[in-house]
Amino acid sequence: MNTHIDFMNLALSLAQRGQGDVEPNPMVGAVIVRDGVVLGQGWHKKFGGPHAEIEAFADAKRNGADVRGAEMYVTLEPCCHYGKTPPCAKAIIESGVSKVYIAMRDPNPKVDGGGMKMLTDAGIEVVSGICQRQAESLNKPFVKHITRRRPWVIVKWAQTLDGKIAARDASSQWISKPSASPPVSCPDWRILHAGIRQHLPDTGLCRMH
Numbered sequence: 001m002n003t004h005i006d007f008m009n010l011a012l013s014l015a016q017r018g019q020g021d022v023e024p025n026p027m028v029g030a031v032i033v034r035d036g037v038v039l040g041q042g043w044h045k046k047f048g049g050p051h052a053e054i055e056a057f058a059d060a061k062r063n064g065a066d067v068r069g070a071e072m073y074v075t076l077e078p079c080c081h082y083g084k085t086p087p088c089a090k091a092i093i094e095s096g097v098s099k100v101y102i103a104m105r106d107p108n109p110k111v112d113g114g115g116m117k118m119l120t121d122a123g124i125e126v127v128s129g130i131c132q133r134q135a136e137s138l139n140k141p142f143v144k145h146i147t148r149r150r151p152w153v154i155v156k157w158a159q160t161l162d163g164k165i166a167a168r169d170a171s172s173q174w175i176s177k178p179s180a181s182p183p184v185s186c187p188d189w190r191i192l193h194a195g196i197r198q199h200l201p202d203t204g205l206c207r208m209h
């Protein structure tokens with residue numbers, strides 16, 4: 001018997017498929033379920049494209065499933081504003097889904113509880129906080145961008161035992177093995193490579209590639 005956590009974990013794994021294609025939007029996944037059976041599933045695939053909820057409805061339709069009275073699991077609070085696409089909360093209301101499980105509230109000031117309110121005002125039961133920590137971890141860069149207007153940066157560098165990355169006179173040699181050069185993979189989020197090749201003595205800056 002699958003639990004709420006199982007379905008939300010499925011939605012989270014779907015969300016992750018959008019990694020690298022949806023930014024600066026968040027990664028979002030959605031699953032529609034009735035009596036423990038998945039009727040449809042989807043994720044936000046590309047920036048500017050349909051949101052996860054809309055993809056899940058389209059998938060259910062392809063499967064010939066009737067979603068009225070079903071339950072939806074979505075990793076981020078459904079949007080309630082007109083952006084590049086109409087609000088998902090509106091689509092959920094029109095679909096006839098009766099209950100929505102949400103992993104985390106959307107910190108975007110344009111949403112920030114508004115999506116949940118739109119759903120509850122329409123008589124849809126809303127439960128939030130299922131796998132919240134995992135959802136927040138998945139979208140750490142999005143949350144930082146929205147709440148602090150700052151980018152999420154991951155930097156990788158080689159460093160000597162005495163804490164140096166280069167010599168001031170630019171006479172530096174490579175201090176790491178070739179095997180350390182490929183892009184670093186951060187399992188909990190994304191891949192980013194920032195190799196520091198040379199220290200620039202005149203500016204005090206590092207050149208990154």
Ligand SMILES: [Zn+2]
Nearest residue numbers: 051078079088
């Ligand atoms: Zn949406």
